[in-house]
């Protein structure tokens with residue numbers, strides 16, 4: 516069933532298995548074109564390149580990209596709604612937007628050509644993850660301004676799958692449709708997939724016994740422990756997909772069945788990892804912040820976008836035969852990092868602890884408060900629905916593990932089953948109630 520070895524399937528074998536030397540040559544050629552396109556058509560890029568004293572023609576090798584300025588989310592916010600577009604508005608055939616937690620949303624635009632490339636890259640991604648032409652694809656990513664729903668939809672159609680456009684929410688109906696239609700592939704956020712699994716179990720529906728075999732989960736960081744839960748509860752191979760609306764949407768990178776990193780599609784994007792402090796590029800293998808440059812986007816070329824995702828890159832050959840760089844699974848973002856009484860804590864670290872303690876369900880919420888001058892961390896958890904032990908002891912065990920493994924003292928509340936809010940899309944894992 517897995518696409519390893521002889522029955523390996525590539526949506527675009529020529530592109531996916533291109534020898535690395537040829538791939539880097541293609542990147543250089545496309546990067547030169549894209550820098551010139553951005554400089555000529557986007558006032559923001561002309562201004563920041565001029566300020567930094569660099570011109571598109573200063574790029575002679577891929578290493579020269581380090582001379583060019585970064586793009587940050589605020590640049591896109593400041594350009595609200597259309598001022599970063601490099602083509603006349605009439606040539607934009609689609610708009611999406613990401614909802615910011617603060618301030619204005621970030622608006623992104625696509626030409627017909629961009630939409631076409633996106634569908635190709637998404638088809639490439641989901642087939643890399645194990646979907647095949649003819650599969651029934653249940654798409655529970657939200658449709659609308661969020662890029663997830665339509666991005667996945669067009670990609671699955673491009674792969675010649677049968678697509679069920681469910682969007683998020685209405686979990687009982689999702690489960691009925693999945694079992695009645697016999698879906699092979701589920702696309703959703705990992706937290707919503709856990710919700711689906713839990714509701715299915717409570718209804719006595721065993722999705723793992725059906726034809727479902729691949730889960731493609733993204734749009735939020737998730738741990739290997741959650742991967743294990745999803746694989747067990749849904750009977751799928753749980754695959755990680757990566758993307759962000761500023762760069763394109765889902766399909767920037769995706770895991771192959773080797774599950775040892777996500778292939779970043781280097782014929783369309785250039786990936787760098789930089790030191791988050793000095794912002795200097797780091798060699799492959801070193802951990803830092805992922806920075807992405809688009810190489811083919813017409814409507815919204817993005818040069819050196821700081822993703823705030825912490826990861827490392829590998830160009831070691833992959834068993835699947837694809838030559839594209841692997842982005843090690845992103846399990847934290849440096850703006851997700853919480854500082855609790857001087858200790859740096861990522862929600863993903865706490866998640867790893869919770870999932871490793873027997874009897875704890877994979878649903879949690881972290882609440883940070885300030886009492887006087889002290890920050891306090893409260894971890895709301897739930898026992899597994901069949902947990903018959905002592906809840907107080909369970910809470911004490913979790914507290915002990917968090918202290919010994921992460922170094923932070925917290926309060927653990929063991930709530931009733933179902934009391935932690937369930938994800939309908941993107942999970943809210945952290946509620947920071949400190950005054951900013």
Ligand SMILES: [Zn+2]
Pocket residue numbers: 771772773778833834835836837
């Ligand atoms: Zn691979």
